[in-house]
Amino acid sequence: MKEKIERFARGEFEYDLPALKLSLEEIVINVEAGKQYEGSFTIGNSANRVMKGLLYSSSRLLTFNQTAFAGKEINIIYRFDATYLKPSDIIQGKVVIISDCGEITVPFTAHVEASAISTSIGKIKNLSEFANLARMDWTEAKKVFRSEDFEKIILKNEEKYHVIYRNLLKSISTSQALEEFLIAVNKKSRINLYIDKTHLEYDVYGEDILDKLILSKDHWGYAEIRVSTDAPFILLEQKFLWSDRFIGNNHNITFSVMADRLKPGINYGHIWIKTVYQTITVEVYCKNHNESLNHGSELKNRKKLVYDFTRNYLDFRLERINKTRYIQKIKDLIPDLDTDKEGTIIKLIRTHAAILSDDRQTAALLLEELGKEEAYIRRKSGFEYCAYLYLVALYKKDEDTVRNATEIISRYYFRDNFNWRILWFLLFTDRRYERNKYYKITDIKEQYEAGCRSPILYYEALCAYNEEPYLLRELTDFEIQVINYGIKNNSLNKELAFQFTYLAGRLKYFNPIVYRGLTRLYDMYETEEILSAICSLLIKGYKRERKYFEWFKRGVNANLRITQLYEYFMYSVDEDCMDPLPESLLIYFAYNNRLNDKKKAYLFANIIINKHENEYIYQIYYKEIEEFVKEQLEDQNISPHLAVIYMEFISKPELLDYYVKYLPGVMFTQELHCDNPNIISAVVVHKELDEALTIHLTEGKALIQLYTGDAHIFLIDTFGNRYVVSIDYSLRPLLNPENFMDIAADYENHTGLLLYLLDHYRANRIVNEEAIKIRKQALSIPGLKEKYYIDCLLTIIDYYYENYDEEHLETYLMKLDLSKVKESGRLKYLEYMVIRGYYDKALEALMYFGTEGISVQRLLKLCSGWITNSGLDEKEDLLLYLCYYIYSQNKYDESILNYLVKYYIGSVYDMLDLWHTAKGFGIDTRILEERLLAQILFTEADIDDKYEVFLEYYKDVTNHLLVKAFLTYCAYKYLVHDQPICGDIIPIIRRELNYEENNITLLAWLKYNSENTMLSENDIVFISYHIDRFERQGTVFPFFKKYCDTIKLPERITDRYYVEYRTDPKKQVFIHYRMKNKAGGEYHTERMPNVFLGIHIKEFILFYNESLEYYITEELTDQVNETDIRQLSFTNNLDLNEDTKYNRINKMLKALDKREDEILLDMMEEYIIYEYIINECYEPLP
Structure with missing residues (x-):
């Protein structure tokens, strides 16, 4: 602008002013409430030359990417801010373009529409429409769910769901988060799955079988389904399913039964269909009929036959069956033997049966027949030959035969790698074993150490121990197995049982087999020795699980003297059981209590609960419990048992200071219990706080802190997905905070207690001095969300306003950011600020949420007060906008006019109107006149009132360059374009010519006076001089001839x-x-x-x-x-x-x-x- 004025002052003009060209005549905006709209238009000129200019908007809501521009064609980007506007609002205004090619005003109209999200089913703006989108197109719904607009638009009027939405978004799976959200807002139900069959049976004949299960769901939505099996012969086509792949409400789970992976005979397996909510089990039964597996079946039958013979023998030896039944069973099993392959064995078995049944004739015939084959048997099998010799000795029983058989069998035993079956023959032929059982046990033990686990040898060793219990001198693996065999078969005599008990008590480590054996022996004898051995063994094995408690309980009740018996009683006790503890245990711990804090808490809680039955014990423990309370409170510990203890001592004056200081840290604890095995942790979210707390579950339980009644609990599964309503859980408060309301707890240093009290006062709408004190303290809570900070602050401000406490009112009013206050309450607090003179705060707030909906009278009071308070030296753009808005509504005062006069820039006509108004108030308008004249020159606006403005400005001129430019411009237009010139400025031109030569204004003056007949002598001399000068320069204008009657x-x-x-x-x-x-x-x-x-x-x-x-x-x-x-x-x-x-x-x-x-x-x-x-x-x- 200054550059053009300087050019005008130098007499440099553009003959034709190019016309402004705009790409539009009016700006029409359709914008969603809460959003911003961006558009553009271009500015050019008819001469396509470089131009310069400025942009002004009558509304603060419409802004530009640049307010100054330069170029031939400029693209202007404008932005309309509807952040704080409501649907159906209509904002009108104008854009003023001021340029060196002229000035133009473009009207604009903004229509504010309800916010919505564009989707394939149309625009959606609420939860019902969003749920419909999810039903129609789940993938698109996920994108909308993840978008920034979802919370702003879909949840705009659903404030209670914001916390749920934000936390569900943290799930690993967006689909699962969306599913849970829709369930939480009651727009759908949880998906439940059903299967058409839960038991499958197949007969497999060497070929694979392809089959399917029909899985059904009862609702639309999302479910992640995992399909698995424990059977190697089941091949699943899919291991993961998603509910959106269902056709209708059904989906086929296809699988194959792989014939080559089946074992002979019956095969069992399961197919599991799992979601986070359900586990469906399908049992699979397959019978393999494959003929190629006959060999395996024969082997299996052979093993079974060996087992049956062994079982029959042991049943006989263990006296479960008599000899007759034993022999008959042998005869029944013989036909199952293969006569071709096992002919000798069959003969040997028949011989043995005949001898046992005293059928000596048959036995003699069979032995004779075997004797004929002796050489063959000796060559074929050492075992069968030894068996033959054993039977001969058993039949004849004479010393020579027995000794001979023993010698030969011994040689075969040592030659045949110590075959345990040959050893068994020796056990009955070698008299050495009868004379000394130690040798028998030693040789059997050697077999065990070599890997033999035959129950036949176990029995023989057991017999030796039963006969001579003192031979059981240690408990190695062998002895344990033998004794275990005897116990399982009820074959231990009492002496051996007590010997085993003695040795078990001396073990230095825990052995589960020994433990089981002792428990069975105790069931038989119920002696303190066995009970002591059991308890000692458990203690040595650090066995503290609940399943061992019964033994420790019996030990305590039996007053056993075992180190740490009482401790292990406490370690293994069911802590939910509050039956009175044994008095001996209570007396023991009264003088020797080395339990951990958890067990101490149980002990003391039990004593307190049962104090009426044993007041003496309660008094003994009283001081110790009191000290324990102090320690636990200081450490901020809590549990169900500590809760009992805390409640017991809550009324004790000597502990009041501890409760006041430390109780807030534990009083809000609740026990969360969730039976769903997929849930591993929980997140506690208080809507008042930014930070959430994650707690891991142990055995489905966790202790959490809940300070307010509407805190949210989000359960997290093994995959990181979150659930808020679809998975059940229970809560059990350990303490009731209402019981401690009479305690003046230290809430200043405890966020949880502050939140609890704040929630209490808010829920019950209590506003008194104590409630205000709580709210003031809550303002300093770290991470307090803005909404609740503002809520506390507004309550405090209202309280002090209503109670005429000006000092505190000012303190907290200064903390208030009005832009954060809901629209419905802004006007009230704006009024408070204006009343208290906090004009800067009020103005700062208006910068954010605007003036829409605020009366002109309130704005007038605000702006006038700000100007009066701060003066005119500081320019504030928003204040300037507000002042002109007030002025445009014909509501203004002198201070507002003064501010506008000093700072306002708009269209020439608006500034001219302001000038007329200000003159009417007698305001000094010189600074406005200077801006107005400069803008007139810059835009070359053709308005008649410009002379009036100039004449007023000339009375007290400060910018002589502007005066020169204006006079020169007017003279130029008069000379070149024949525009009329105001006669009142002709004398001014004459006066200015006395100070500085200016041919343009001089010629204009000469032209204007060429028909003037009332010229002074001085003017005549002036005219004569300059016309003569021009003539000598060769510059002659036709109007010079009009002076022919005035001068020569x-x-x-x-x-x-x-x-x-x-x-x-x-x-x-x-x-x-x-x-x-x-x-x-x-x-x-x-x-x-x-x-x-x-x-x-x-x-x-x-x-x-x-x-x-x-x-x-x-x-x-x-x-x-x-x-x-x-x-x-x-x-x-x-x-x-x-x-x-x-x-x-x-x-x-x-x-x-x-x-x-x-x-x-x-x-x-x-x-x-x-x-x-x-x-x-x-x-x-x-």
């Missing part, structure tokens, strides 16, 4: 006729003329010189009765414009009395025209004489 003009001016043509100085101008009285003459063409700023002048000398016709062409590049033909003629109104050569010639021509011959001759004679004298007497100047 040079003959060059008076003798000439002038053709004047005004156009753009950039153009070339040519005049085409010919004398009119020369019919058919050709036009002469001459270039018309640019005499001054586009004023082209051509002078002609015309004599009496002469006339010429002409037309003018102007050229610019390839463009040529031509005027109509015009005429220039000699005029008779010239003063011919003046004695000039030109007049003498014209007089002669006039006499000739009138045929006055005598007069003509006289004038001709006189003309010749004058010319002669001049030529003779004068010479031209060198």
Whole structure:
């Protein structure tokens, strides 16, 4: 702007001001409430030249990416902010474009619509419509769910769901988060699955079987389904399913039964179908009929036959069956043997059966037959040969036969790698084993150590121990297995049982087999020795599980003297059981209590609960429990048992300080219990706090802190997904905070207690001094969410306002950010701020949420107060906007007008209107006049009132450059464009010319006064001087001739006729003329010189009765414009009395025209004489 004014002051002008060109005539905006709208338009000009300018908006809601611009064509991006507007609001205003190509106003209208999200099913704006989208297109719903607009638009009026939404978004699976959210907001139900079959049976004949299960669901939505099996012969087609893949409500789970993976016979397996909510089990039963597996079946049958023979033998030896039944069973099993492969074995078994049944005749025949085959048997199998010798010895029983058999069997035993079956023959033939059982046990133990686990040998060893219990001297693996075998089969005699008990008590480590054996022995004998061994063994094994408690309980009740018995009683006790503890245990721990804190808590809680049954014990423990309470409170520990203890001592004056200081840390604890095995942790979210707390579950339980009644609990599964309503859980408060309301707890240092009290006072709408104290303290809670901070602050402010406490009111009012207050309450607190004079705070708030909905009267009070308080020296854009808005509503005062006068910039017409108003108030408008005049010059606005403004400004002028530019501009328009000029500035031009030369204003002054007959002598001298100066410079204007009656003009001016043509100085101008009285003459063409700023002048000398016709062409590049033909003629109104050569010639021509011959001759004679004298007497100047 300054640059253009300087150019005007220098007399540099643009002949034609280019017209502004805009890409639109009006800005129409459709914007969603709470959002911003961005659009653009272009500014250009008709000359396509570089231009400069400024942009102003009448509304603070419409802003630009740039308020100043420069260029040939500028793209302006505008942004309309509807963040704080409501649906159906209509905002109207205008955009003022101020440029060096002129000024233009563009109206705008913004229609505020309800916020919505565009989707494939149309625009959605609430939860019901969103749920419909999820039902129609789950994938698109997920994108919307994750978008920033979801919370702003869909949950705009659902404040209670914001916490749920934000925390569910932290799930690993967006689909699961969306599913849970829809369930939480009651827009759908949880999906339940059903299967068509839960038991499957197949007969497999060597080929794979393909089958399917039909899985059904009962609702739409999302479920992640995992399919698994424990059977290697089941091949699943899919291991993961998603509910959106269902056709309708069904889905086929296809699987194959793989024949080559089946074991012979019956095969069992399961198929599990799991979601986080359900586990469906399908049992699979397969019978393999594959003939290629016959060999395996034979092997299996063979093993079974061996087992049956062994079982039959042991049943006989253990006296479970008698000899007759034993022999009959042998006979029943013999047919199952293969006669081809096992002929000798069959004969040996029959022989053995005959001997046992005292059928000596049959036995003799069989032995005779075997004797014939002795050589063959000896070569074939050492085992079978030894068996033959054993049977011979058993049959004959004489010493020689037995000794011979023993010797041969011994050789085979040592030669045949100590075959345990051969050893068994020796056990019954070698008399050494009868004489000394130690050898028998030693050889059997060697077999065990070599890997033999035959129950037949276990039994033989057991028999030896039963006969001589003292031989059981240690408990290695062998002895334990033998004794265990005996116990399981009820074959231990009492002496051996007690020997085993003695040795078990001396073990240094826990052995589960020994433990089981002892428990069975105790069931049989119930002696303190066995009970002591059991308890000692458990203690050595650090067995503290609940399943061992019964043994420790029995030990305590039996008053066993075992180290740490009482401790292990406490470690293993069911802590939910509060039956009175044994008195001996209580007395023990009264003097020797080394339990951990958890067990101490149980012990003390049990004592307290049962104190009425044993007051003596309660008194013994009282001091210890009291100290324990102090320690636990200091450490902020809590459990169900500690809760009992804390409640017991709550009323004790000596502990009051501890409760006041430490109780808030534990009083809000609740026990969470969730039976769902997929849940591993929980997140506790208090809507008042930014931070959430994650707690891991142990055996489905966790202790959590809940300070408010509406805190949210989010359960987290093994995959990191969150659940808020679809998975059941239970809560059990350990303490009831209401029981401690009478305790003046230290809430200043405890966030939880503050939240609890705050929630209590808010829920019950209690506003008293104590409630205000709590709210004031709550303001300093770390991580307190903004909404609750503002809620506390507003309650405090209202309280102090209503109770006329100005000091505190000011303190907390200064903390308030009005932009954070709900729209419904803003006006009240804005009024508080204005009343208290906090104009900066109020103005800062309006910068965010705007003035929409606020009465003009309130704004007037605010702005006027701010200006009065801060003065006019500080410019605030928002304040300036508000002041003009108030002014535009015809509600203003002097302070607002003063502020506008000093700072307002708008359209020329708006500024002019403000100027008129301010003048009416008698306000000094000089600074506004200067801005207004500068803008008029910059935009070249053609308004009549500009002279009035200038004349007022000139009275106390400060910017002489602006004055010069304005006068020069007006003079230029008057000279070149014939725009009327105000006569009141002509004297000012004259005055300014006394200080500085300015040909433009000078010529304008000369032109204006060329018809003035009331000129002063000074003016006449001034005119004469300057016209003469211009004439000498060769610059002559036609209006100079109008001064012929005022001053003596040079003959060059008076003798000439002038053709004047005004156009753009950039153009070339040519005049085409010919004398009119020369019919058919050709036009002469001459270039018309640019005499001054586009004023082209051509002078002609015309004599009496002469006339010429002409037309003018102007050229610019390839463009040529031509005027109509015009005429220039000699005029008779010239003063011919003046004695000039030109007049003498014209007089002669006039006499000739009138045929006055005598007069003509006289004038001709006189003309010749004058010319002669001049030529003779004068010479031209060198």
